[in-house]
Amino acid sequence: MIKKFIYLEWKAFIRSASFGKNLAMKILIGFFMLYFSVIFIGMGVGAFYVLKDMKLEPLVTVNKFLVYYFLFDLLIRLLLQSIPVLNIKPLLVLPFKKPTIVHFSLGKTMLSFFNWIHALFFIPFSVVLILNGYDVVGIVFWHLGIMAFIYINNFLNIILSNIDKLFVVFVALIAVLAGAQYYKLFDITEFTTPFFQNFYDIEGVFLIPILLLIGLHIYTYKYFKKNLYLDAGLSVKQDEASTENLTWLNQFGTLGTFLKNDIKLIKRNKRSKTTIIMSVVFLFYGLIFFGNSHQPAMMHIFAGIFVSGGFLFVFGQFVPSWDSSYYQLMMTQNIPYRNYITSKWWLIVIATFVSTILASFYLFYGWEVYLTIVVGAIYNIGVNSHLVLLGGAFTKTPIDLSNAGGAFGDKKAFNASAMLLSLPKILLPVALYALGIYFGDKMIGLALVAVAGILGFVFKEKVFTLIEKRYKIEKYSTISAYKQKN
């Protein structure tokens, strides 16, 4: 029986729209996976020595942060790890026993990327600990305890995934805990650190999470099996709809019509909602660079571009794929392409503008830092907005709006032309900035980048004509690509 399942999975894997098509993409995906694996393994190996260098006891320090690590892991899972519910439907009426289906589905989630990625960190870390004279048995037990927690998260995600507001609750929880700790009101790690430390210190404590995991597995199994009906666990939840007219946008004519539609698109679909979350995450990207003397000054503009560019990169990159499910409709309506693109452009501009205002907390690092962000925003509006829209003409991957996981899970979004176009988005401003620093100082660098942005803005109409032409050339292949749903 299981053999049949594995056969199905293998077919699903090799025939997924992303995978089948071309070798270049496979190599690229392989490269990315390798890259992230190396980073994680490197972190696992490096963590010990870095912490030692900072005169901290490595194992205790890691244990201290584990509670946040697990909370954050659960958060990411809630956001991105989807439960393979859809593939189950066709199996229900075939002669498979229900327990087999459930076991297989649960087993499948256990093999997920979201689980084994952690091993890439913890295994090398454990090995380094043992090599440095830590007790072998203790470390193995500690390791098992940690792995049990990771799988506890895996099952928690399955049980909790149907509850809507949970994501916000977890964000709030992490924020409150971290805040309380920062202001020394309440330190949760005082309680959790010894708990995790005991996995190592006291033999047998690691059995607690393992037993917890087994219990949770049994519970999830029963829960899943009980809900294996089309109108229960397998039902697709329907939102109650409310008609919104957004009449204030009417004054913008056709542009307003599209903006209205785009706002609803973002508000009402899982996948597009993640773009908003990502834009907020990007806002904090600069924290890595500013006020960090280890980073070369050249990278400041890099951060400046990203701080205000979250929406641009995450949403803009997939124009017009957001409209892929009804692209045929758009193509038969009396729509000038230019208005369509202009509306997306405005959306990007508004989002960049709002991000720039929200980023004003960077003033804390001095006005020069904020100026960098403003210049980055100018460049984003003037040049990058055009580039993402142009890149969109080549992005022919249909987007499943109801699936949040796509934002990263989708390796499909890569293609050569879009990749090439992404180079000037980041490298050009960095080069201009570096040039400015080389021949003068930071201000000249910033001025160069800003001028590039303003120039792009000045030639907006010309560029739009070019983009429009591209979209028209690509029209038929785009339509046919969007028809191939996954």
Add this chain to the structure above:
Amino acid sequence: MIQVNQLSKTYNGTTVLNISNLEIPKGQSFGLVGNNGAGKTTFFSLLLDLIQPSTGYIKSNDIQVNNSENWKSFTGSFLDENFLIGYLTPEEYFYFIGDLRNQNKADVDALLAKHEEFFNGEILKNKKYLRDLSKGNQKKVGIIATLIGNPEVVILDEPFANLDPTTVSRLKKIIKELAENPNVTVLVSSHDLQHTVEVCDRIVALNKGEIVKDIQTSKETLQELELFFAV
């Protein structure tokens, strides 16, 4: 109204549509029948410039559809659920199409009121997004949306499929009404010979991409078609 000239579509050496000449005069209600793979949807897709012809061209109101986009302002069409925007409510969808066709809210509301019976109370004010409607109800929305803005050409692909018997008879009434208007050209495709014969003045049967029958509807038409498609 619609002229087809030496039109063909070929995929990897297989010709799926080949119409050397076809003329549909203004005001005609035109039915396209044929088995699966006969080329009905391909023909409509070509007419809507959704795919490119391998040879030849289609002119709609003297506008060659793959050269100019001006035909869009007088053409209403619904091929399948890819024409619906899933995350909108039916009302929002109608107003969206209305905006694109320069119809104000009142115009759209008037049209919706006229077709209230067709909706059968299942579409409007139902607090559901289009993606959550049943196939049949989605189709109702799509069909009525094609009528927004008084188009001169109305194209419906398989409009009778997925509809309940009551709605089918109401839809026939709507199509007949459209057909009576001398300014409106209606193009309908279907597997269902009887429905098509009932609403169309002229029926063209396609088989493997070729026109095999072209008849003005009369009493004997249904029998003739049934005989042709019977094996």
